[in-house]
Amino acid sequence: MSIIGLRFRSMAARIKVLSLNHPDLAVEKVRLVISDRLAEMFDKARSNGTDLDDPYEVWELLSIDAVISLEDIQGQHHRVAISIVENEARAYRLMKQRQAYSWKDVRVSLGMHCHWVICVNAKHLPDDGEWIDILYHQIDIPRGWSDCRLINL
Secondary structure, eight states, rough: OHHHHHHHHHHHHHHHHHOOTGGGGGGHHHHHHHHHHHHHHHHHHHHTTTOTTTTHHHHHTTOOOOOEEEOOSSSSEEEEEEEEEEHHHHHHHHHHHHHHHHHHHHHHHHTTOOOEEEEEOOOGGOOHHHHHHHHHHHHHHOOOOOSSEEEEE
8 A cells, every 4th residue: 555545444434434444345345345356366365475364465456445435415425435646647557457347346345435536646645624625525426437536636
């Protein structure tokens, strides 16, 4: 996990939206979903010596830096997978990849409603208050066909 991802996770914990402790997100279930829905990626990771019992390695395999839980303006709770990326080209590639049906199946199996790829410069990270505004503004925007969104800050 990148430093910027750790900083996002720390901020999400401070503002009390971090949601990694949900039973659907236990490393055993995540590993099972990956091995079932993304078998080729799972086998390649195992052959490369990735420790698939380590939760950080499993989340890194999925390029997920955090999972947050937000309530929209209608009062509905949504669990959102977050990927933090500094490079805009990589952010677009990651978003396009996450729009595939196999990745949507992974999200649904893990009880995540959508995936946001956030492109942000590490030198100009928003403060906690700005993150609150950004996240709650985004959750109130209707989701698209793929439930995956690029947020370019």
